[in-house]
Amino acid sequence: MATPEKIQAAIDSGLKKADENGDGTVSKEEFIFVISSIDDSKSDLWITNLYRAFDDERNDKAKWEPIQNFLIQWKDHYKEIEEEKYPYEILKVFYQAMDKDRDGNVKLQELIDFHKGFNPNTNVYEEAKKMRKMDENMNGTIQFYEYCKYYGVEVKKSTDAHDGKGKSQCCLLI
Incomplete structure (x- = not known):
């Protein structure tokens, strides 16, 4: 189970520990190792799904800084996250x-696939609801x-979760 102390240890060890092959980036396998060292209850599928958020180019080379920022948010909002009261940064x-x-729209199958990482017995009917x-x-x-609003976080309709790096049309409004 994750603890703020384990998260802090991962932050402190930084890129040097996460980047086993020394290429200056974090691969999916390296990311799985980092997250598993924090919380071994997370499935590899969930961690792999999460890794997509950091691998902008889809080339298995994520930058450390966004991962580090995620870990800091996880640690700083640990209690809220445990209660499923996610802050904006985690929802993003x-x-x-x-x-x-990366088109700025989550479809039902994408929602199901992501939640199957949490729970392999994810019910399609419940996800559709x-x-x-x-x-x-x-x-x-x-x-x-809409996703943020569901979790009680208000953002502008034009807010782009991909910061203009995806194929979403809403990033033009920012």
């Missing part, structure tokens, strides 16, 4: 991880602002 990472094609609750504009996908 989760959304980036779910949005496989959750998606209907999130899908405020009823277009069959979840935009970032």
Whole structure:
């Protein structure tokens, strides 16, 4: 189980410990090692899904700084996260991880695939119900602002979870 102390230890060891092959980036396997050292209850599937949020180029070479920022947010908001009261920064990472094609819209299958990492017995019907609750504009996908709103965090409709690095059209409004 994760603890703030384990998270801090991962932050303190930094890129040198995370980057086993010395290429200056963090591969998926290296990321799995880092997160598993913090919380061995997380499945490799969940960690792999989460890694997508950091691997901008989809080339298995994530930069350390965004991972470090995620770890800092996890540590700083540990109690809230345990209660599923996610802060904006964590929601952003989760959304980036779910949005496989980076188009700014999470589809039902993307939602299911992400949650199967938490729980392999994820119920498709329950995920569809959750998606209907999130899908405020009823277009069959979840935009970032809808995802945040579902968890009680208000953001502008134009907010792009991918900071302009994805294929989302909303980043033009920022």
